Amino acid sequence: MSAATTPDTWDRERHTPNGAPYGNLHSTHTKEQYSIAFVHALATRARCKVDGLAVDDEQVDVTIRQRAKRLHYSRTAVDVQLKCTSRDVIKKDGLHFSLPRHQYDGLRERGIIPKILVALAVDSEFDNWMKLSSEEILLRGSAYWIGMDDQPEISGESTTLLLPSTNRFDVDQLVDMLHRIDQGGKP
Amino acid sequence: MSADVPGTSARSYDEFRDLSAWSVEQYLQLTGWTRLELVRNTYGVWARDDESASLLLPYDQTLRDYRRRFREATDTLTAVTGLESEALALEIVAARKDVFLLRADQSTSDGSIPFLEARRLIAGVETLLTSAAATTVRPRASTAGRKPALVTNFMRDDVRMGHTLHGSFVITVLASDGAEEARRRNEWEKRITTGSDSLSEGRRDDDEELTSFPRQVMSTLASGLRSTNQLTQAPRDMQTVDDAVTAGVTAQMLEAVQDMSSIEGLRALDMAFKWSKLEPIAADMPTRVLLDREESKTAGSYIESFTKQPDVEQDTIIGQVVRLDRSEGSEDGQVVVDGVVGKRRRRVKVPLSGEEYRRAIAAHDQSRPISFAGTFERRSRGWRMALGASITDFTAPPEGSATNTDDA
Secondary structure, eight states: OOGGGSOOTTTOOOBOTTOOBOOOOOHHHHHHHHHHHHHHHHHHHTTOEEEOTTOOBTTBOEEEESOOOTTOOOSOEEEEEEEEEOSSOEETTEEEEEEEHHHHHHHTSOOSSOEEEEEEEOOSSGGGSEEEOSSOEEEOOEEEEEEOTTOOOOOSSEEEEEEETTOBOSHHHHHHHHHHHHTTOOO | OOOBOTTSSOBOOOHHHHOOHHHHHHHHHHTTEEEEEEETTTEEEEEETTSSOEEEEEOOTTSTTHHHHHHHHHHHHHHHHSOOHHHHHHHHHHTTSEEEEEEEEEOOBTTBOOHHHHHHHHHHHHHHHHHHHHHHHSOOSOOOSOOOHHHHHIIIIIEEEOOOBTTTEEEEEEEOOHHHHHHHHHHHHHHHHHTOSOSOOSOSSTTTTSOOHHHHHHHHHHHHHHHHHHHTTSOOSHHHHHHHHHHTOOHHHHHHHHHHHTSTTEEEEEEEEEOOSSSOOOTTOOSEEEEEHHHHHHHHTTHHHHHTOOOOOOOEEEEEEEEEEOOTTOSOEEEEEEEEETTEEEEEEEEEOHHHHHHHHHHHHTTOOEEEESOEEEETTEEEEOTTOEEEEEOOOOTTSOOOOOOO
8 A cells, every 4th residue: 555545644543453443542642642751651660750731731741740649848849841843943052832822821830839831852754653562562753851940931932842862851860950949950 | 640521620649739838747746746846848758656657748839849849748638647648638627627517418410419419518507617616605595696806707717518428428527726826827837937946835915814706606415416416315404404405405406407407318317526636625525426317306306495595694603713813913804713603614714903913812822622603705716804803702621631633
């Protein structure tokens, strides 16, 4: 089958070997759910707690806490807004992510706990996101982060944020970031 | 979590609109939590005194993460108390206000009751409160007629109706000293704004040892309703009526109970009290009174006995001097006596001339009971004796030891 006649990755029907159809979650929600799973996996590897998954407000998807003693507040935490894109956004200097002004302004509003934006770049072909076998589940994608609390005001209707190539969102960077916050610093 | 009712402004419980940082902090302060950190205008960090839990409570609603942080705080309280949504909100309010819940235990259709029956219940509760306030000012069997300003002020400024709760039909009444609450809130706002914990939490005047009027009224209501219940089991004689009047029962209370109980299908009036932690409460104060339909009918048969009962004013208090207060250079002074007036426990301020004041000092030194005679005056936050009160007796101390009364 030629590329021209291949249905879009989101329109293609998928079935199990037994013929049962896959779900029909919208592409936007699929990306959202995947990015949460991605960050959740990294936080788990860092032995950090992921809070507030069920809550969808203030442009925060999850709160990641280093200390997870039940019923005890810890200041070592960061609010995370997740974005997932299959566009070609990774350049040499990092990930370039466009945001409309209202979203940008919402992300940089002052809060008690520091906030970062994590953008996850994934392949345009959905079937390539994940590799599953009896031995493993491999999540594919490249995530970058940027602190949002000190971002400048903008005048235009949109902006493109550069999430630097040095800010790979991985286990070490997450743990280092939480350590800086614990010391009273910024992410 | 809340649900708006389509096409209206009505909604279900919403923690962000039905609770405030101020009310949560009052609750924490009164239930064994201590503030460890205060960041001016932003948040406070609180920990339980037994170190079993801690939380961050946000103050500034303009902060991006106010709702998320507030929800985390209430989630912690839910885990600590085992209460959630409306039940937690009521617990938080009840820390600083006395709460009276009247539940009409009756069969309902789809959770509803006839509108006119609801009106009777509301009217009945109003009568219970007004009558309890009036008999607190001046104990008597019938409180018919014009009410003192203290009563009308109480009903206007100190009593509020909370959200109705599910569970048949429940009326929620909240009572607290409105002026005192406003003062406390003002103090709190100053503390949050300045970031200083050094401001006083106490009352602003010298009445701190006296029980607030709303607390006295709610105590009268509770003991009166309990006594109403007991009336149905006691032999009918004048002593029974006397005791009931002393406890706070009035003809109007009995009429209200009778009227509410006559609602068709009603099985019982189920009444509960939650006592604010701002003031101490007598250990024997009831937290629940259940009046079934038949008991209410029996209590109603006492109404005539109450309307014919003559008014008796007590004018003597016997008790212990628990506080002495005299200005520098003055001979005269003022004492606080914790004692009994008739069968009622009271704390009363008594202004005394020099000689009488010295005798009161002696009674205090020796921990001996003492009695004062005079005219009682009801003030917003407690009882006083008018000028001219006199000591009528030093009661002989019990053999071998001094006598002390418990705190009211």
